[in-house]
Amino acid sequence: MYKILKKEIMNEAVIMMEVDAPYVAARCEAGQFVIVRLGEDGERIPLTIADFDREKNSVTIIFQVVGYSTEQYAKLEEGDAFDDFVGPLGQPAPFGKWNRVLGVAGGVGSAPLYPQLKKLSEMGVECDVIIGGRSAEFVILAEKFAKFCKNVYIMTDDGTLGEQGLVTKKIQELLDAGEKYDHCIAIGPLVMMKFVVATTKPADLHTTVSLNPIMIDGTGMCGGCRVTVGGETKFACVDGPDFDGFLVDFDECMKRQTFYKEEEHACRMRNAAN
Amino acid sequence: MANMSPTKVPMPQQDPDIRNKNFDEVATGYTAEMAMEEASRCINCKNKPCMTGCPVNVPIPGFIEKVAAGDFEAAYEIITSENALPAICGRVCPQENQCEGKCIRGIKGEAVSIGRLERFVADYHMQNGKKQELNIEKNGKRVAVVGSGPAGITCAGELAKKGYDVTIFEALHKAGGVLSYGIPEFRLPKSLVAKELENVTDMGVKIETNVVIGRSLTVDDLFERGFNAVFLGTGAGLPNFLRIPGENLLGVYSANEFLTRVNLMKGYKKDAVPTPVKVGKKVAVVGAGNVATDAARTAKRLGAEEVYIVYRRGAEEVPARAEEVEHAKEEGVIFKLLNNPVAIHGEDGWVKGIEVVEQQLGEPDASGRRRPEPIEGSNYVIDVETVVIAIGQSPNPLIRQTTEGLETQKWGGIIVEEETNETTRKNVYAGGDVVTGAATVILAMGAGKKAAKAIDESLKEM
Numbered sequence: 001m002y003k004i005l006k007k008e009i010m011n012e013a014v015i016m017m018e019v020d021a022p023y024v025a026a027r028c029e030a031g032q033f034v035i036v037r038l039g040e041d042g043e044r045i046p047l048t049i050a051d052f053d054r055e056k057n058s059v060t061i062i063f064q065v066v067g068y069s070t071e072q073y074a075k076l077e078e079g080d081a082f083d084d085f086v087g088p089l090g091q092p093a094p095f096g097k098w099n100r101v102l103g104v105a106g107g108v109g110s111a112p113l114y115p116q117l118k119k120l121s122e123m124g125v126e127c128d129v130i131i132g133g134r135s136a137e138f139v140i141l142a143e144k145f146a147k148f149c150k151n152v153y154i155m156t157d158d159g160t161l162g163e164q165g166l167v168t169k170k171i172q173e174l175l176d177a178g179e180k181y182d183h184c185i186a187i188g189p190l191v192m193m194k195f196v197v198a199t200t201k202p203a204d205l206h207t208t209v210s211l212n213p214i215m216i217d218g219t220g221m222c223g224g225c226r227v228t229v230g231g232e233t234k235f236a237c238v239d240g241p242d243f244d245g246f247l248v249d250f251d252e253c254m255k256r257q258t259f260y261k262e263e264e265h266a267c268r269m270r271n272a273a274n
Numbered sequence: 275m276a277n278m279s280p281t282k283v284p285m286p287q288q289d290p291d292i293r294n295k296n297f298d299e300v301a302t303g304y305t306a307e308m309a310m311e312e313a314s315r316c317i318n319c320k321n322k323p324c325m326t327g328c329p330v331n332v333p334i335p336g337f338i339e340k341v342a343a344g345d346f347e348a349a350y351e352i353i354t355s356e357n358a359l360p361a362i363c364g365r366v367c368p369q370e371n372q373c374e375g376k377c378i379r380g381i382k383g384e385a386v387s388i389g390r391l392e393r394f395v396a397d398y399h400m401q402n403g404k405k406q407e408l409n410i411e412k413n414g415k416r417v418a419v420v421g422s423g424p425a426g427i428t429c430a431g432e433l434a435k436k437g438y439d440v441t442i443f444e445a446l447h448k449a450g451g452v453l454s455y456g457i458p459e460f461r462l463p464k465s466l467v468a469k470e471l472e473n474v475t476d477m478g479v480k481i482e483t484n485v486v487i488g489r490s491l492t493v494d495d496l497f498e499r500g501f502n503a504v505f506l507g508t509g510a511g512l513p514n515f516l517r518i519p520g521e522n523l524l525g526v527y528s529a530n531e532f533l534t535r536v537n538l539m540k541g542y543k544k545d546a547v548p549t550p551v552k553v554g555k556k557v558a559v560v561g562a563g564n565v566a567t568d569a570a571r572t573a574k575r576l577g578a579e580e581v582y583i584v585y586r587r588g589a590e591e592v593p594a595r596a597e598e599v600e601h602a603k604e605e606g607v608i609f610k611l612l613n614n615p616v617a618i619h620g621e622d623g624w625v626k627g628i629e630v631v632e633q634q635l636g637e638p639d640a641s642g643r644r645r646p647e648p649i650e651g652s653n654y655v656i657d658v659e660t661v662v663i664a665i666g667q668s669p670n671p672l673i674r675q676t677t678e679g680l681e682t683q684k685w686g687g688i689i690v691e692e693e694t695n696e697t698t699r700k701n702v703y704a705g706g707d708v709v710t711g712a713a714t715v716i717l718a719m720g721a722g723k724k725a726a727k728a729i730d731e732s733l734k735e736m
Contacts, residue, residue, distance in 0.1 A: 023490040037447055041540050043549040044447070068548045084447040086484040216539065216549075219445050219486055220670050221455075221511040222531035226522055233515065233522065238672065252522055255623040259524050263550035 002036075002085035005058055007078050011137040014064050014108055015074050016050070022057040024049070024087040030115035031093025031210070031242050034059065035218045037084035038072055044216055045069050048112035048241075049088065059085075062111035062140070067264050089218040090241045094208065095120065098182035102174070102205070103129040103149070104167050104196050106188020110141040112210055113187045121148040128181075129153070130170045132188065136161035167192065168199045175203045183208070186245060190257065194250035207245035211236045214259060228252050277314040280383025285390055290604035294574045297459045297542045300601055301365075301390075306344070309394040313342035315379060316386045323376035324388060329720035332356045334373055334388055341391055350399040353392060358431040358473065359424065359719065361400065361466045364393025366457060366564075367716045368595045400469055408477060413437035415733050418501040420487045420673070423451020424715045425507030425706030427474055428722030429729075434477040436730050441501075442479060445486040448538060451509055453715070455538040456530070458568050460575070461598075464537070488672030493680070493702060502736070503701045503729045506688060507722060510667040510707035516560065520618030521663070525554065525625030529561070529569045529664035536572050544576075554659030556580045558628045560615050561664035562587075563712075567598040569662045570607045581607045582656060586614035586633050586646045610656070614648060618661055627655040669708045677702070687711055694728035695721055703729055 006018035024034055033048045051060035065074050076082075093116045101120055105113040110131055117127045128151040133139035135158045146152050153170050154162025163170070167188075174181075184207040186196040193209040200207045215225035218237045225236040230247035234240065286308075287293070287301045304312065316338040324334040333352050340349035353360045369375070369389040377385035417433050419426045422444040430440045448454050453467045475481060485491060487508070496504050513528030515521050532551065535541040539549035553576040559569045562585035573581045583602070585592065588611055592599060603609065613630040620626055632652035635644035669686040681689045681698040688704040690697050695705045705721025707713055 023485055027490065041543070041547040041549075043539060043547070084484050086445070086447070086486060086490070088489055089486065216531060216534055217446060219489075219511070219672065221513070222534055223513040223515065223528040224531045226515075228522060233517075256522065256524060258623075259552070260550045263552070266545075 001081040001083065003081045004076055004078055005056075007076070010062065010140050013066075014062060014138070014140060016060060016062045017073075017076070018058050018060045019082065019085055020057055021059045021085045021087075024059045024085065025052050025054055025057045028052050028059065028088035029092035030119040031112070032088035032090045033112075033212075033218070033241060034061065034085055034087035035089060036061070036073070036082050038069065038076075038082055042072075042083065043069050044084075044218070046089070046212060046215055046218055046237075048210070048212065050111035050114055052115070059087075062108060064108040086218070090237060091239070093119075093185075093242050095123070096183060098125050100126045100181050101128075102171070102181040102184045103127060103145075104132075104171065104184060104186040104188070105129065105141075106132045106167060106192040107134070107138055108140070109188030109192070109210075110139075110145075113185060114141050114144060116185055117145065118148060126150055128174075130155060130167045131162075132156070132167035132192070133161070134158070166195070168195050171196065171199045175199075175205070181205055190250055190254045193245060193248075194254075197245040197248075197250070201246055208242050209245040209248060210241050211243060211248070211253060212241060213253060213256060227256075276317040277311060279315060282315075282384045282387040282390070283308045283312040285387075290601075290606070293460065294571070294605035297575055299463055300460050303397055304390055304394045306346070306398070309341055309346075309391055310344055312387050313338045313391055316342070317379065319378055323378060324373040324386075327372040327374075327376040329372070329716045330357050330723060332373075332392075337395065338386065338388070338391060341395060346395055346398045347403060349395045350403060353395060357719070358428055359470050359715075360392050361396035362424070362453060362462060362470055363716055363719070364389050364391075364396055365462050366714075368714060370596050372716070400466070405476070410435065410478065411437050412439060412478075415439065415736070416441070416501045417503045417505065417729060417733075418443060418496045419505045419507060420493075421445075421451055421507040421509055421706075421708075422449035422471070422481060423453060423507060423509050423706065423718065425509070425708075425718035425722040426451065426505065427471065428719040429505045429507060429703075429705065429726045430479045431474045431477060432723055432726035433729060434474065434479045436726075438730075438733075440479045442481045443485040443487055443491070444481060444483045446538065447483050449481050449483060451507075455534045456565065456568070458533065458537055458572050459542065460571070461568065486672065488676045493673065493677040493699070497701075502733050503703065505722070505725050505729065506673060506697070506702065506704040506708055507706045507718065508670055508673060508708045509718075510712040511670045512668045512686075513663065514666045514668060515663055516615060516665060518615060518617050520620055520625070523618055523620040523625045524623050525552065525659055526618060526661045526663065529559070529565045529662050530667065532569050532662045533565070533572065536576070542572075542576070551576065552660065553578050556582075556658040557660040557662065558582045558584050558615075558656055558658040559662045559664055560584050560628075561666070562609075562611075563593040563664065563666070564595055564598055565712075566662075566664035567594045567602045567607070569664050571602050571605055573660070573662070574605055574607060578660070582658070583607055583609045584613050584615055584628065584630060584656070585609070585611050587643060588612055588635055588646075591643045612646065614646060616653065619655060625659055625661055627657045628661055629653055629655045667707070667712050669711075685711065695725035696728060696732075701732070
């Protein structure tokens with residue numbers, strides 16, 4: 001059992017939990033993920049690692065309530081426990097020799113981006129971050145990024161915080177203003193990452209994206225998480241989750257994400273009825 | 275006097291039209307009377323050829339004699355002196371190529387049904403046997419076993435019996451490896467797997483789930499934590515794909531994913547569990563091994579109306595157990611042999627059909643099987659909504675990528691010493707599918723046993 005040490009509700013749809021997980025905490029690196037499971041017949045859900053504390057043996061996850069299982073997780077309180085919490089899975093984020101990096105986060109994508117930029121800044125890399133959200137409450141971790149990022153740009157769809165507009169608008173502005181970055185790391189909804197790449201590619205600003213496709217085991221066994229990168233099939237769980245954004249077939253990723261749309265809908269309906 | 279009936283006592287089983295709609299076990303098992311009658315067909319011949327066909331050397335005529343005499347507990351003792359998982363082997367071993375394939379009764383008629391008798395004895399013991407008090411003297415030495423499938427369980431059990439302190443590390447949330455995630459309930463009930471695992475934990479073996487060796491811990495970490503030897507029984511878990519157009523369409527599963535959703539994640543309970551599985555009305559399973567027949571029969575049980583096995587070679591080359599092929603056909607699975615898939619067609623991102631080209635058999639290839647060659651212009655499309663790829667698995671790369679000095683074959687299999695199953699790393703042993711590539715439960719068990727013996731011989735000196 002993996003005990004929840006701390007729980008914080010970040011907004012109506014996003015929850016943070018710090019979980020006792022010694023194996024994961026001891027070895028995890030920025031960019032890796034865990035798979036959690038709750039209940040006798042619970043499904044296995046991959047969640048990115050938002051932070052970790054090697055001394056406390058704890059790992060922080062931040063997740064969005066999007067379906068049956070995450071709704072169940074949201075009901076857990078401090079002192080409750082997950083049945084399974086396995087990791088760290090995936091490859092650590094692939095860092096290059098960079099001096100200046102632009103991070104771009106959309107919604108809950110701030111969570112996996114945070115440990116990556118934190119690590120880079122510890123390595124002496126200058127980081128700027130653009131955080132996007134539907135409205136003010138969906139912009140998360142801004143204060144935490146502010147601790148080590150030189151510039152924190154906030155973009156909201158409705159203008160309730162920061163500037164109104166999409167993250168791509170800010171990227172374009174920065175590029176047009178002649179800002180130079182060695183690399184961009186974009187994590188958020190697939191459609192956001194697709195358009196970030198469409199913005200950074202013409203400027204030849206190399207961009208890493210983090211994929212979170214449907215998977216079961218997270219160790220290379222099911223092959224459900226296959227993605228096409230540079231014309232080759234890769235397994236996001238063992239080859240990723242971070243990939244060269246210029247090479248990812250986002251349209252295929254988006255299509256594959258809809259595999260169980262019907263079932264998810266039916267499941268939510270049943271859950272609502274119970 | 276031996277019972278000279280040329281045929282086996284028939285196995286009671288569920289009617290095909292009923293069983294292809296449920297996940298209960300297909301064969302319901304011999305009664306005591308049936309078992310005694312079948313056992314009396316063994317003529318207790320001098321050379322015991324059956325034993326030479328058994329990868330773990332079960333004293334077959336000895337246990338059969340006890341069954342014939344009605345002393346089932348004594349029979350159980352004899353089997354388990356060499357085989358820790360009789361309820362499993364009795365069900366999933368390819369007996370026709372092993373013990374039964376060598377039985378002299380098979381020359382004029384059918385072999386003695388050794389598999390069914392083994393199963394009967396194991397089931398009898400589970401229902402009626404008493405748990406034995408185990409008095410194992412611990413020797414203070416520690417062994418880590420990676421993977422809780424047949425190779426790992428066997429190795430762990432053998433070492434625990436000798437007094438070693440054994441911990442099994444399992445990556446998934448449930449122990450059993452392929453016995454849990456792969457082989458379906460109707461062929462191997464999971465309650466049996468749980469009981470066989472319990473026998474191992476009763477001997478003091480600890481099982482730690484949710485630990486991925488190569489990620490959560492490395493092989494080197496295990497030695498640092500005080501283990502004196504490591505056995506790698508991580509199987510062949512990485513699914514192979516065909517590398518044909520359309521494989522990433524929605525509706526294409528690896529057999530691993532399809533079966534894991536149904537078995538491990540209990541997708542067979544349909545609406546009662548949150549892990550979904552999509553089966554559609556028409557399904558093509560590519561490949562014809564046991565995994566393929568498992569997937570095809572599972573699809574049928576989940577409600578698919580038409581299920582095809584698409585295989586590029588001919589009937590003689592089909593690698594699945596004879597019984598599985600027969601059961602699959604009885605249940606309505608259609609075999610499309612000598613059909614090689616060349617593309618999966620889609621519409622709006624979803625599978626619509628699988629294009630195959632008919633084959634003819636040419637000269638034998640490197641595997642000794644006749645090489646299938648395409649008949650030009652014979653392409654046609656089978657309309658399906660789901661495609662399950664069951665063309666084999668390779669070893670998972672996580673351990674070889676994170677263990678220095680561990681040499682592997684080009685295709686990923688770990689290289690071991692023939693005699694001891696020791697790898698190129700000292701005190702690291704390996705066995706089962708991770709060494710041989712996807713094979714059988716019993717061969718993995720044999721390897722686990724061999725490694726346990728070698729580990730004991732090596733550690734006993736220290």
